[in-house]
Every structure is written in C-alpha cells, then in structure tokens.
Amino acid sequence: MRLARRSLAALSLAIAPARAQTDPLPSWREGPRRRAILDFVAAVTTPGTADFVPPPERIATFDNDGTLWVEQPVYTQLLFARDRLRALAPTHPDWAQDALLNAALAGDMPAVLAGGSAGILRLLGLALGGLSPDAGRRLAAEWLATARDARWGRPYTALVYQPMLEVLALLRAHGFKTFIVSGGGVEFVRAFSETAYGIPPHQVVGSSFALQPGQADGRITLTMEPRVDFVDDGPGKPVGIARFIGRRPIAAFGNSDGDWHMLRYTTEGAGRRLGMIIHHDDAAREYAYDRQSHVGRLARGLDDAPARGWHVASMRQDWAHIFPGA
Amino acid sequence: MRLARRSLAALSLAIAPARAQTDPLPSWREGPRRRAILDFVAAVTTPGTADFVPPPERIATFDNDGTLWVEQPVYTQLLFARDRLRALAPTHPDWAQDALLNAALAGDMPAVLAGGSAGILRLLGLALGGLSPDAGRRLAAEWLATARDARWGRPYTALVYQPMLEVLALLRAHGFKTFIVSGGGVEFVRAFSETAYGIPPHQVVGSSFALQPGQADGRITLTMEPRVDFVDDGPGKPVGIARFIGRRPIAAFGNSDGDWHMLRYTTEGAGRRLGMIIHHDDAAREYAYDRQSHVGRLARGLDDAPARGWHVASMRQDWAHIFPGA
Numbered sequence: 001m002r003l004a005r006r007s008l009a010a011l012s013l014a015i016a017p018a019r020a021q022t023d024p025l026p027s028w029r030e031g032p033r034r035r036a037i038l039d040f041v042a043a044v045t046t047p048g049t050a051d052f053v054p055p056p057e058r059i060a061t062f063d064n065d066g067t068l069w070v071e072q073p074v075y076t077q078l079l080f081a082r083d084r085l086r087a088l089a090p091t092h093p094d095w096a097q098d099a100l101l102n103a104a105l106a107g108d109m110p111a112v113l114a115g116g117s118a119g120i121l122r123l124l125g126l127a128l129g130g131l132s133p134d135a136g137r138r139l140a141a142e143w144l145a146t147a148r149d150a151r152w153g154r155p156y157t158a159l160v161y162q163p164m165l166e167v168l169a170l171l172r173a174h175g176f177k178t179f180i181v182s183g184g185g186v187e188f189v190r191a192f193s194e195t196a197y198g199i200p201p202h203q204v205v206g207s208s209f210a211l212q213p214g215q216a217d218g219r220i221t222l223t224m225e226p227r228v229d230f231v232d233d234g235p236g237k238p239v240g241i242a243r244f245i246g247r248r249p250i251a252a253f254g255n256s257d258g259d260w261h262m263l264r265y266t267t268e269g270a271g272r273r274l275g276m277i278i279h280h281d282d283a284a285r286e287y288a289y290d291r292q293s294h295v296g297r298l299a300r301g302l303d304d305a306p307a308r309g310w311h312v313a314s315m316r317q318d319w320a321h322i323f324p325g326a
Numbered sequence: 327m328r329l330a331r332r333s334l335a336a337l338s339l340a341i342a343p344a345r346a347q348t349d350p351l352p353s354w355r356e357g358p359r360r361r362a363i364l365d366f367v368a369a370v371t372t373p374g375t376a377d378f379v380p381p382p383e384r385i386a387t388f389d390n391d392g393t394l395w396v397e398q399p400v401y402t403q404l405l406f407a408r409d410r411l412r413a414l415a416p417t418h419p420d421w422a423q424d425a426l427l428n429a430a431l432a433g434d435m436p437a438v439l440a441g442g443s444a445g446i447l448r449l450l451g452l453a454l455g456g457l458s459p460d461a462g463r464r465l466a467a468e469w470l471a472t473a474r475d476a477r478w479g480r481p482y483t484a485l486v487y488q489p490m491l492e493v494l495a496l497l498r499a500h501g502f503k504t505f506i507v508s509g510g511g512v513e514f515v516r517a518f519s520e521t522a523y524g525i526p527p528h529q530v531v532g533s534s535f536a537l538q539p540g541q542a543d544g545r546i547t548l549t550m551e552p553r554v555d556f557v558d559d560g561p562g563k564p565v566g567i568a569r570f571i572g573r574r575p576i577a578a579f580g581n582s583d584g585d586w587h588m589l590r591y592t593t594e595g596a597g598r599r600l601g602m603i604i605h606h607d608d609a610a611r612e613y614a615y616d617r618q619s620h621v622g623r624l625a626r627g628l629d630d631a632p633a634r635g636w637h638v639a640s641m642r643q644d645w646a647h648i649f650p651g652a
Binding site for chain 1: 382459460503505512513516520526527528529530534537539545546548561562564565568569570571572573574587590591594
C-alpha cells in the first residue's frame with residue numbers, strides 16, 4: 001500500500017501546485033482561444049454551477065496528425081509504411097504490378113496521397129500484415145527512434161505541439177481523461193502515445209486491421225491481417241468514440257475535415273462543450289494549409305466553425321511556441 | 327486546480343490508509359488463493375525486485391458473468407432481452423415464425439441457452455437494434471433498477487461478489503487499471519459497471535453490434551444494428567484485449583471456458599502473472615456447476631489449471647461472504 005499512496009501523492013504534487021502557481025498554458029498567447037480553454041475548464045470543474053461536469057464525464061478527445069504533431073508534407077505513418085514496404089519488397093515481386101505499391105516504393109508521395117486514406121491504410125496494412133499488434137508497435141517504435149524529419153532533422157516525436165501538450169496536462173490536472181481519436185493505424189499511434197503525450201494504449205482509438213487469433217509453439221498468437229476492419233476517420237470517429245470510450249466527449253480538438261464529425265458529435269451534446277480546430281497558418285514556423293491540401297484538408301470545419309461555436313486556433317497568432325524546448 | 331488536488335487527495339484517503347490499517351481482503355478466508363492474490367500484488371509492486379511491474383503495465387482483466395456477478399440460472403442480459411422483446415413483440419408479428427424468438431418470448435430459457443452465445447447475442451441485438459448505444463444503456467439501467475432476481479428477490483446489481491469487489495479495490499489501490507472483458511453486450515455491461523464495480527465505460531470490453539452513423543434533426547446519430555460485429559468470448563477475448571486495452575494483462579480472473587483464452591493469453595506473458603478461476607461449488611450460498619452446465623461451463627479450465635499455474639478459487643472454501651452487506 002505504501003507505494004500506491006506515494007504514487008498518488010507524487011502525482012498530485014507533480015501537477016496541482018505547480019499549475020496553481022504558474023500559467024498552465026505558457027505557449028498560448030493571450031486571446032480568445034486561450035481564454036476559451038481556460039474558461040471552459042473553470043466552468044466545468046467548478047462545483048455548484050450549472051456547467052459543472054462530474055469527473056467521470058470529463059472526456060476530451062484529440063485527433064493526432066496535425067492536431068498533436070506535424071502531418072506535413074505527408075503523414076508520418078506513411079513514411080514508416082514506405083520504409084517497411086521497401087524492406088519487404090524483395091520477397092514480394094508481385095507488388096511491382098500494383099500502382100499504389102509502386103508509388104509508395106518509389107517514394108512518390110503525391111501519387112500515394114491521391115489514393116486517400118483508404119490507400120494509406122492499405123499500405124500500412126501491408127507493412128504490418130502478418131505481425132502481432134505488439135510486434136507492429138515495436139517496429140514502429142524502432143523506426144521512430146531513428147527516423148528524422150527532412151525539414152527539421154529531428155525525430156518525429158520531437159515535432160509534437162507544445163501548446164497541445166499544455167492543454168493535455170491542464171485537462172488531466174482537472175480530472176479529465178484524454179483520448180486520442182486518430183484516423184491513423186492504432187498500433188502506430190500506440191507506439192509513441194504514452195511517451196510523447198502521456199496517453200496510454202487503452203486511451204488511443206484508431207483505425208485497425210483485422211486481428212486473427214491462433215496458436216504457435218503452444219502459445220496464443222494474434223496476427224494482424226492486411227485487411228482494414230475499422231476506419232476511425234470522418235463519420236467513423238463518433239463510432240470509434242462510442243465503441244471504445246463509451247461516452248460523448250465534452251471537449252474535442254481537431255484540425256481537418258476528418259474531425260468534423262467528432263467535433264459535431266462532441267458539441268451537439270447537452271451542457272457546456274468545447275470544440276477547437278487548430279488552423280495551420282504558419283508557413284514560417286510550421287506549415288500553412290487548409291482548403292486545398294491533400295493532407296489535412298480543412299474546408300467544412302472553417303465554414304461551420306462560427307455557427308457551431310467552434311474555436312479556430314491560429315498557429316501563427318495563438319501559439320507563442322510550436323515545439324517543445326523551443 | 328483546487329478541485330483536482332482535492333479529488334486526488336480524497337481518492338488517496340479513501341483507499342490507501344483504510345487498506346494499510348486493515349485487511350484488504352476481509353471476505354477471503356486464509357488459504358492458498360487469498361495468499362496468491364496478496365503475494366502477487368506485493369511482488370509486482372515492490373520496486374527493485376525482479377517481479378516489479380511499472381504502474382502503466384499493471385493491467386488486470388475480469389470476466390463479468392459468473393466472475394463478478396451471478397450468472398445462474400441464466401445470464402442476466404438474457405432476461406433483459408426477453409423482457410424487451412416481449413414489449414416489442416406486438417409490433418413484430420414475423421417473430422412468431424422464429425424458433426429462437428419464440429423460445430425467448432415464452433421464457434423457455436433452456437431452449438434459448440441451447441443456442442449458445444450466438445443465439446443470446448442475436449436476441450440482445452434484436453432487443454437493442456435501432457437504438458443508440460446511449461439509449462440502449464439507459465434502457466438496461468432502467469430495467470436493472472426494477473428487475474429482481476427470483477431466488478433472492480434482490481436487484482441483480484446487488485448480486486455482485488463481495489470478494490471480487492475487494493480484489494478490484496486492492497488492485498486499483500496498487501496502481502492497477504481494472505478492465506472487464508465480457509462476452510456480454512458491451513452496452514449492457516456499461517449500464518452498471520461504473521456504479522457496481524467502479525469500472526468506467528472505457529474500461530469495459532464486450533461483444534458489440536454494428537454501429538451505423540447517420541443524421542437526424544440536424545444531429546449526428548449512432549444506431550445499433552441487430553448484427554453482431556464482435557464476439558468478445560473465447561478466442562475473441564485476447565482479440566478484444568489487444569484491440570481495446572492494447573496491453574497484455576498481468577492478471578486475469580474468469581470462471582468459465584469462455585475465459586480460457588484470456589487466462590492463457592495473460593499467463594503466457596513473460597514475468598510474474600496471476601490467473602484465477604472462480605469455481606462455483608457452493609449450491610447453498612450461490613450455485614454449484616462446472617463441466618455439465620449450459621451457463622458458465624468450466625471443463626478445460628479445471629483440467630489445465632494445475633499445469634498452467636492457474637489458481638482455482640472455491641466459493642465454498644475461499645469466500646467467507648458472497649454478496650455485499652452479508
């Protein structure tokens with residue numbers, strides 16, 4: 001028992017007094033978005049008020065690509081899939097007949113992206129197919145440990161957004177459970193979510209491949225098939241939330257039209273809600289893209305935000321820092 | 327921040343000192359099973375030892391029917407489905423042509439049980455089909471609030487096992503996350519898991535029906551179809567664990583051969599593990615059944631327990647009390 005008591009005490013010390021003394025959102029510049037987050041948290045956690053939400057119902061969901069880390073010029077999981085497929089290609093001569101695979105192996109990312117999320121998930125499925133979920137996650141973790149982003153020369157896990165890490169910490173310090181709800185393959189995201197965001201595997205909802213149970217060497221095995229069995233994107237996000245979380249979030253953060261349904265599902269619930277879109281409008285410090293982008297296209301979200309009360313955070317204006325350690 | 331700090335402090339006060347002073351398993355009689363649980367918890371939570379497991383990996387999974395609450399003479403969710411189907415039957419004259427539905431409507435439970443878990447899930451799917459997950463859960467909660475078990479005349483949620491509530495509390499006080507991994511329909515279990523066991527919806531893995539996203543009255547809707555899309559039983563339990571929890575448990579509790587794969591998957595992992603089977607051998611205080619039972623059949627588990635190091639807890643010998651407040 002001593003350990004449990006000490007861990008809880010340490011946790012409480014680590015988060016609460018530090019925040020109470022200092023600014024919980026130092027990377028957010030003063031303005032309506034920063035205030036929207038702080039006001040929302042104060043409102044739903046102040047007992048005795050109309051907006052109060054009991055801790056078990058404090059669920060916040062976050063898209064990953066473009067919301068918690070960089071998604072340009074291509075989704076990171078696609079670069080992982082490309083590298084893995086290149087390693088596997090010599091034993092799969094049949095892949096040469098396949099246009100999508102050929103584009104991936106050649107590194108022709110515009111051609112791959114033109115295939116949309118179905119094509120990307122198909123490539124990831126071929127990259128991970130035949131592996132156990134654990135093995136797939138290990139492979140992704142090993143790749144992430146050595147791969148470097150071309151623009152910054154840094155590991156992809158260093159390209160997470162400091163302002164969003166602060167939002168995650170703020171919400172958790174106020175009794176929220178924070179979930180990732182990503183269109184990305186769930187095992188790829190789980191490979192780094194705990195170290196990068198403090199989000200454990202069971203709080204990651206993502207797209208997935210069919211899992212085949214079996215046996216080998218007297219042990220139970222689980223094998224990922226290359227067949228996608230759930231696409232956690234667009235209308236799939238509310239489905240994933242209902243299935244995995246089992247509760248409508250009271251706050252949701254996204255950045256693309258793939259998050260539109262999640263934002264709606266969240267903010268259509270009764271009571272005080274927070275919906276926020278991260279708008280990539282900072283080509284100097286990160287990227288600038290929205291309506292015309294193949295990656296992270298954002299059009300409906302911008303159109304609907306005012307009427308739906310969603311906050312559009314401007315990277316350029318609202319974020320004093322983009323990456324940790326800046 | 328004050329609230330978060332106070333909730334954590336309250337939580338820590340509620341569980342830790344009470345346990346440190348008193349017996350954490352008062353309903354478990356002295357003996358090998360009680361010692362197995364306490365030794366396991368001490369081993370995996372003592373830093374600096376070979377068996378130490380860091381808190382994020384302290385995952386424990388529990389079957390529900392027959393492990394956390396009574397499953398005889400028939401699974402409770404089947405009684406809920408029967409009552410719901412009876413209410414719906416007048417508007418479904420076609421159901422009269424269906425042998426399984428006829429048996430359910432007539433209350434002929436032996437005939438229904440002969441159809442196995444596929445038949446039971448089919449009935450539950452028809453009972454819940456067309457509803458949202460939230461509406462299905464509300465309906466189940468309403469039913470549970472008024473339905474009474476025939477033998478004890480008590481609500482089904484009062485027929486949870488006090489010794490298992492103590493195990494859940496003990497594990498959580500030591501940094502474990504506790505999950506239900508049930509063959510039952512996930513929304514039925516979520517209807518009472520938080521109040522009965524302190525297990526939130528996102529820590530309930532269960533069988534599920536296809537969820538259809540849509541729209542009505544300008545809002546996003548989710549509708550359960552009567553079609554089962556995941557059976558979280560037998561070989562499906564490791565699949566459900568990998569998909570929803572994303573981590574191999576280090577402890578698992580079950581009572582029937584539907585838990586055999588989960589027990590294997592758990593105890594085949596490296597390092598110290600705990601596998602335990604609750605053996606229903608107490609006809610006087612609860613029920614006595616195993617190899618011949620249609621509900622909660624237990625044969626392979628009993629055969630394999632010695633070689634696999636699984637502990638078989640005897641309700642009669644190991645449990646001083648069965649139900650809370652006894």
